[in-house]
Amino acid sequence: MSQARRSSAGEESRSRILDAAEALFADHGYDGVSIRQITEAAGVQTSMVNYYFGSKDALWSAVFERRSAHLGESRRSRLDALERHHAPASPPLESLIDAFVRPILEARLSGDPGWQSFTRLIAQASNTPNVRNVEQLSQQYDPTARRFIAAFGHALPDRSEEEVMWGFSFLMGAMLHIFAETRRVDRLSDGHYRSASLERITDHLTPFLAAGFRACRAAPDSSRPSEGPAP
Amino acid sequence: MSQARRSSAGEESRSRILDAAEALFADHGYDGVSIRQITEAAGVQTSMVNYYFGSKDALWSAVFERRSAHLGESRRSRLDALERHHAPASPPLESLIDAFVRPILEARLSGDPGWQSFTRLIAQASNTPNVRNVEQLSQQYDPTARRFIAAFGHALPDRSEEEVMWGFSFLMGAMLHIFAETRRVDRLSDGHYRSASLERITDHLTPFLAAGFRACRAAPDSSRPSEGPAP
DNA sequence: CCATTGATTGAACGTTCGTACAAATTTCTT
DNA sequence: AAGAAATTTGTACGAACGTTCAATCAATGG
Numbered sequence: 001m002s003q004a005r006r007s008s009a010g011e012e013s014r015s016r017i018l019d020a021a022e023a024l025f026a027d028h029g030y031d032g033v034s035i036r037q038i039t040e041a042a043g044v045q046t047s048m049v050n051y052y053f054g055s056k057d058a059l060w061s062a063v064f065e066r067r068s069a070h071l072g073e074s075r076r077s078r079l080d081a082l083e084r085h086h087a088p089a090s091p092p093l094e095s096l097i098d099a100f101v102r103p104i105l106e107a108r109l110s111g112d113p114g115w116q117s118f119t120r121l122i123a124q125a126s127n128t129p130n131v132r133n134v135e136q137l138s139q140q141y142d143p144t145a146r147r148f149i150a151a152f153g154h155a156l157p158d159r160s161e162e163e164v165m166w167g168f169s170f171l172m173g174a175m176l177h178i179f180a181e182t183r184r185v186d187r188l189s190d191g192h193y194r195s196a197s198l199e200r201i202t203d204h205l206t207p208f209l210a211a212g213f214r215a216c217r218a219a220p221d222s223s224r225p226s227e228g229p230a231p
Numbered sequence: 232m233s234q235a236r237r238s239s240a241g242e243e244s245r246s247r248i249l250d251a252a253e254a255l256f257a258d259h260g261y262d263g264v265s266i267r268q269i270t271e272a273a274g275v276q277t278s279m280v281n282y283y284f285g286s287k288d289a290l291w292s293a294v295f296e297r298r299s300a301h302l303g304e305s306r307r308s309r310l311d312a313l314e315r316h317h318a319p320a321s322p323p324l325e326s327l328i329d330a331f332v333r334p335i336l337e338a339r340l341s342g343d344p345g346w347q348s349f350t351r352l353i354a355q356a357s358n359t360p361n362v363r364n365v366e367q368l369s370q371q372y373d374p375t376a377r378r379f380i381a382a383f384g385h386a387l388p389d390r391s392e393e394e395v396m397w398g399f400s401f402l403m404g405a406m407l408h409i410f411a412e413t414r415r416v417d418r419l420s421d422g423h424y425r426s427a428s429l430e431r432i433t434d435h436l437t438p439f440l441a442a443g444f445r446a447c448r449a450a451p452d453s454s455r456p457s458e459g460p461a462p
Numbered sequence: 463c464c465a466t467t468g469a470t471t472g473a474a475c476g477t478t479c480g481t482a483c484a485a486a487t488t489t490c491t492t
Numbered sequence: 493a494a495g496a497a498a499t500t501t502g503t504a505c506g507a508a509c510g511t512t513c514a515a516t517c518a519a520t521g522g
Contacts, residue, residue: 009489010499027361031262035480045501050481052499120360127358127411129351130258138418145419162424165416166435170405172415177404180358184403185396187369188376193393204397208443212405215442216435240519241469266510276471281511464522471516478509487500492493 014052016042019114022063026120030060030132061136067107067118068140074103075144079151090154094210098202100148101175101209105202108179116181123180126172152213159217167216171209178205245283247273250345253294257351261291261363292367298338298349299371305334306375310382321385325441329433331379332406332440336433339410347412354411357403383444390448398447402440409436 020041024033035056039046053059078099082091091099104122107115125133145168153164178201185193251272255264266287270277284290309330313322322330335353338346356364376399384395409432416424 013499029260029262029359031260032361034478036478046480047482047502048500056480124355124359126413127408128260128355129411129413130263134413137413138415142419145415149419161420163435165420165424166432167439168419169409169416170436170439173406173408174401174404177358177407178400180360180404182357182360182365182368184365184369184373184376185400188373188380188399189392189396193396201397204394204447205401208398208401208447211446212439212443216439244469265508267508277510278472278512279470282469287510465520466522467518467520469516469518471514473513473515475512476510479507480505481507482505483503485501485503487498489496489498491496 010052013042013044013048017044017049017052017059018063018066021059022066022114022121023117025060025063026117026124029124029128030056035059057132060132063118063121064136064140067115071103071107072141072144075100076147078103079147083151090157091151093152093155093213094206096148096151096155097171097206097209097213100171101205102202104175104179105198105205109198119179120181123176126176127180156213163217167213170212170216174205174209241283244273244275244279248275248280248283248290249294249297252290253297253345253352254348256291256294257348257355260355260359261287266290288363291363294349294352295367295371298346302334302338303372303375306331307378309334310378314382321388322382324383324386324444325437327379327382327386328402328437328440328444331402332436333433335406335410336429336436340429350410351412354407354409357407358411387444394448398444401443401447405436405440 017038021033021038024038024041035049036046038059039048042048049056049059053062079096082095082099085091104119108119122137125137149164149168152168153159153161156164156167159167178198248269252264252269255269255272266280267277269290270279273279280287280290284293310327313326313330316322335350339350353368356368380395380399383399384390384392387395387398390398409429
């Protein structure tokens with residue numbers, strides 16, 4: 001109805017609302033932020049949220065959708081390039097992990113505070129499994145995730161599907177927790193290391209995940225840890 | 232009336248409120264749950280929360296504190312035993328990871344739905360870094376975490392303090408994401424694997440984390456050298 | 463046995479919530 | 493310039509929020 005001519009006047013109000021909502025939702029969650037807080041931060045009237053998005057719920061979805069598409073495309077195009085380059089063999093595990101992790105990491109490091117808020121929002125939503133979050137995350141990220149899981153499985157041909165699944169879960173958890181920015185490392189190291197220095201994290205994250213993935217299988221002795229070093 | 236000795240009559244109402252709050256907070260977060268929802272689920276009057284806890288904020292803290300002490304004690308006693316047994320050498324990495332992970336995993340697998348809710352609550356709070364969560368988590372878990380980080384450092388003597396810190400962050404993220412119970416694995420595997428089958432997870436989690444920890448250092452062929460070589 | 467105390471009830475308090483809508487204003491098309 | 497459409501304003505509504513409090517109930521100890 002209003003698609004054609006919505007590129008001029010109200011577009012800035014619309015995006016200002018999205019920016020404010022993104023930042024506030026990232027810090028306090030959906031229920032921790034009111035429409036009045038969002039519109040005040042955006043410098044618009046309260047009723048503008050319902051005018052542009054229809055409801056608070058739809059605003060939440062719009063915040064998700066604005067940046068998720070770019071993320072998925074970047075991941076898939078990297079995976080496409082890898083599979084093309086290594087075909088018919090499987091791309092090496094490290095490069096697959098890198099293709100999955102680097103897009104969100106680079107977005108995070110781009111300096112755009114919107115991407116910083118968005119990654120915090122994703123981290124928070126991913127660990128709060130109510131209906132709203134699960135539906136939104138599933139819709140935005142499951143198709144790409146399936147492709148990567150299959151690729152991980154091909155790169156680890158002697159792993160069962162279940163083991164690949166667990167490894168993917170650990171990968172997601174480790175990656176997301178970094179984005180949550182709890183600044184816990186800052187406190188635990190008495191300020192020696194600032195988690196703001198995320199530039200170096202890929203250097204550590206990818207080796208960690210690749211080695212973990214390769215080791216992610218049931219230990220022969222499961223119940224108790226061995227007393228001595230493993231052979 | 233049936234109980235032999237009840238320290239006070241209202242102790243059951245108090246714990247029923249805690250149970251209901253724990254379950255609801257775990258699913259919807261602090262702001263997503265109202266006192267009226269909690270008291271209705273607990274089968275008590277609305278004003279009982281303020282009678283027993285003083286405020287909604289204090290109820291949140293009480294939910295945290297009820298189970299956190301046990302968790303910390305279990306972790307520390309396992310670490311004590313390990314250090315005593317291996318002194319003056321460092322306990323092996325796998326056993327340290329096990330000492331950190333197993334208490335919360337066993338609590339999770341105990342069958343008590345309260346512990347299941349609580350672990351989901353911890354996972355959610357750990358990735359939502361507002362003031363309330365950070366203060367609560369820091370107060371409850373930082374002292375024990377410092378001890379484990381030091382132990383990890385001793386078990387990995389050729390790792391810098393920063394590398395150990397990153398490894399610990401990845402460990403926390405991977406562990407917590409499992410507890411969040413997003414059931415993402417269920418969907419992504421089309422129901423082949425149910426994340427409810429957490430019994431086998433230690434078999435995968437500990438090898439994953441140990442291998443990751445050992446590999447958690449900047450890649451040797453990294454294009455950009457870090458601040459300087461480790462001494 | 464009554465007095466006292468803790469536990470519980472039920473009803474309010476003032477505030478804030480998401481949403482709706484008519485009127486006013488701005489912007490664009492013709 | 494005129495009219496239509498899009499945007500913004502300001503206000504109002506009913507519901508739900510956290511909290512308070514006097515009154516009532518139940519149990520215990522002296």
